[in-house]
Amino acid sequence: MRFEPGDRVLLIDSKDRRYLVTLRQGGSFHFHRGIVEHDQVIGAEDGLVVRTAGGEQVVALRPTYEDFVLKMPRGAQVVYPKDAATILIYGDIYPGASVLEAGVGSGALSIALLRAVGPEGRVTSYEIREDFADQALENIQSFMGKPENFEICRASVYDPFDEKGPFDRVVLDLAEPWRAIPQVLEVLRPGGIFVSYLPTVLQIHQLVEELKATDAFRQIVTVECLNRTWHVEDRSVRPDHRMVGHTGFITRARLVDRTPRSSSD
Numbered sequence: 001m002r003f004e005p006g007d008r009v010l011l012i013d014s015k016d017r018r019y020l021v022t023l024r025q026g027g028s029f030h031f032h033r034g035i036v037e038h039d040q041v042i043g044a045e046d047g048l049v050v051r052t053a054g055g056e057q058v059v060a061l062r063p064t065y066e067d068f069v070l071k072m073p074r075g076a077q078v079v080y081p082k083d084a085a086t087i088l089i090y091g092d093i094y095p096g097a098s099v100l101e102a103g104v105g106s107g108a109l110s111i112a113l114l115r116a117v118g119p120e121g122r123v124t125s126y127e128i129r130e131d132f133a134d135q136a137l138e139n140i141q142s143f144m145g146k147p148e149n150f151e152i153c154r155a156s157v158y159d160p161f162d163e164k165g166p167f168d169r170v171v172l173d174l175a176e177p178w179r180a181i182p183q184v185l186e187v188l189r190p191g192g193i194f195v196s197y198l199p200t201v202l203q204i205h206q207l208v209e210e211l212k213a214t215d216a217f218r219q220i221v222t223v224e225c226l227n228r229t230w231h232v233e234d235r236s237v238r239p240d241h242r243m244v245g246h247t248g249f250i251t252r253a254r255l256v257d258r259t260p261r262s263s264s265d
Helices: 065-071 081-090 108-117 130-144 177-187 201-214
Strands: 008-012 018-022 028-031 034-037 048-051 057-061 098-102 122-126 150-153 167-172 188-198 217-224 230-233 236-239 249-255
Touching: 008 065, 018 028, 018 065, 065 081, 065 108, 081 108, 081 188, 081 217, 081 249, 098 108, 108 122, 108 130, 130 150, 167 177, 177 188, 177 201, 188 201, 201 217, 201 249
Parallel strands: 098 122, 098 167, 122 150, 167 188
Antiparallel strands: 008 018, 008 057, 028 034, 048 057, 188 249, 217 249, 230 236
16 A cells, blocks of 8 residues: 555654654655655655665654554553553454443544454443543544544543443443443443453552442453563663553453343243
């Protein structure tokens, strides 16, 4: 697929510094090592190597999800790619699933959910802050166009609502997700999975206790994902000095049907 005006391109210089740029006819990208003319990239294939007037080689690539999320404009702190990946697997987000999301933030997790459920699934998201909702929509549309299977409700998931269920999965990125448990019980189907993303131990402790108190959830698990890269060059093989450490805890639980059946049923 060739680059076109309006596409996002990731420019990577010889020092592996990365720049996310939106292409436009006649435009140019200026940085400390020279100038990249947008017309050098427009019409070319992904993976193009261009040379600035100063002799610097720059690689032009289509941004991956990780590239885009770490560089995109944000109003709220984003869910890091390492955590989004864990949420997709622990939450068993599958093609065709219907997902209720709350706490859209800047839209990073929404993008991951939409890609996982595919065109046959749907994602319904709640975000009470207008500025966050607007930024999230802009980021989602910038990365993947205007998905028809996405709806954003500018309201609080803590309040009672007339949401159309059932949902296969519920994913919450909220400060007090336990307050939404009554609503979750109304719309999550039996066997469905609840996932919450929280930054502190006190929050996950209260959430897990509240989930247990309902006697409606099983397989309650909390995990933390740490990401450490390694330096590999010639004989030097060691962990990098910096890593993406704690960002949040992911709690997963599965809703069960609380109506026991006898063997005669």
